[in-house]
Amino acid sequence: MTMTIAAETAAKPARARGALRRQGTLVLRLGALAMFALIMAWFAFTTRGFVSPANIFNVIEQTAVMGVLSFGMAVVLIGGGTDVQTGGIDLSIAANTGLCAAVYATLLAGGSGDLAAAAAAIGTGIAVGLLNAFAVVRLGILPLLATLAVMNIVAGLELTVTENQVIGANSTVTQLIATGRFLGLSVLAWIFILFSALMTWAIHYSRIGLRLYAVGGHPEAARAAGINVGAYVAGTYAFSGFCAGFAAILLVARLSASTTATGQLLLAILAAALLGTVFSRRFVPTAGGTILSTLFIGFLANGFQLSNVSYYWVNGVQGVLILMVVAVTTFAKPQGK
């Protein structure tokens, strides 16, 4: 498949546009980055307070939950390949976060200890992830379908736990996460920075990360090289489940409650993880791309808030900008799909 496309590109007559494209590849490859910088610059010049350190760290804080979830999704995309229909995807991650948040908040509200509640939340997340892993790896169900079914199950379970109510929760740990500061930065910002650093190391500088790319890019070759492909793919879903549990704790801490609308985060998470792929040369998810796109989406929302744009417009302008960034970058790609 890859070979056909490569051969096809080579066989394509070099039109003027093709030549131009080759010359401009380096510039256009950075197109997404340039767009990102341009939009940030526009906000910086037009919106008061946008570039103040307080605001920047405020955005990083707000982005922490999304960042953790985007990494969960990105890892699944790396391990499963980014094919639209058959590649890796975890549609259940947002619903899973909702269920974990419900479990965490319910246990805290019921008087459980911090450690027990956190363990239960992360345990729930990993359990759901393992169910996805079982469905995808053991049963061989398409990830899109398997995680869609699990999403329904998990969203239903969340509703039965919460009865569609907001559950308030407070503890020393949630207080610490929500209001604690260390070296001038809030705990949430620290968590996002440390988590991002750890993920960057794991994805790009560790053996596991290298093998994961091999598994996603060419499973047959990876298998031939002696990698246990099934275990790696299963691991990505378990990890995405873990991310759901971890993000749930941060979410409950930030809001002092579990909310009922967590499932709606799915599209934003997908957007962040997929947008991240345009920041890389080979259009695969990377740690840097994921961090950038998550921050991009976070800063966009923040910029609109500060410039008093009605929230009706926010989604739409985000959509337009995502399309523009992707279009500019995709132009550098040698072949359409």
Next chain:
Amino acid sequence: MLNLSTPMPIEERLKAISNYAVIFALVVIVAGFAIAAPSFLTGANLYNLILNNVVMLAIVAIAMTIVVSSGGIDLSVGVSVDMASMAFIMLLKAGVFVGTALFAGIGAALVVGLINAILITRLRISPFLATLGILFIGQSVQKIASGGGKPVYLANAKFAPTFNAIVKSEVLGIPTPMLILAAIAIAVYVLLHKSVFGRYIRALGAQPGVAWYSGIRVPFHTSLVYIIAAGLCGVTGILLSSTVKSYVPLSGDGYLLDAIGACFIGTTISAQRRPSVLGTLIGVLLLAVTRNGLLLVGWNFYWQQVGIGLLVFAVLALSFGLRGRGH
């Protein structure tokens, strides 16, 4: 992947059975509900079930089937539904002639398809991201147009005959919406499975590189796929707004995951796991019957969702599991 080892009879037989897992499940579920809920297998219930739950979802799911056959995906089906509904209702409210409003409604949906087509074929954005972007933009456009999501009701008697003519009328004793669905299903079946155009589309889905080499005009056919799909979703938009006699912003979004689910559940009836109109219709029936049956059995909304998830999971496990590892 072709299995090149010597065929093992039992394995082959299991694979053959796996193609019928979803049909088997549908029969078992219908039988189960017929026993558990006496009101399930009554004419009135089935009639309502098909008219209110099946027809509109089925049309969207058929649209999704065309797109998935071509190797893409359309996350903006809900936007097409809503745009048609919005244009139709707002024009009716403004006093425009019904026929014009109908055409404008379908036209609004076609515009969504055209934009998708341009994004995917001209700007070469992947279908997933392009239609995701349009989904975001469509949601925003609706919020702006409706002042934050306020529904537009046309409940007064003046419009009742119009809506009744669309959704309550009958031709030869068969309700019009069912006829519309039947016509669409047959037309798309012929288009997808019996025409040259359909063969090209399926070639795009199976082997895009080979399709390009064979001289198939890939951008042209891809564009048509998204435009036709959006037009079909527009039909659902008209039916939906005529049923509820209003335009409810963002109401089309509810079809997205069910349509994807039905389409991919439908792929399990084919040995190559390809989408088909028949498979999709079975998928829609499976989802609709389960939802209706669980309601009649008395499960609350929360448990219905768990139940449907578990059922779909079980059907998929049966279908894919019997077949051996998928990839």
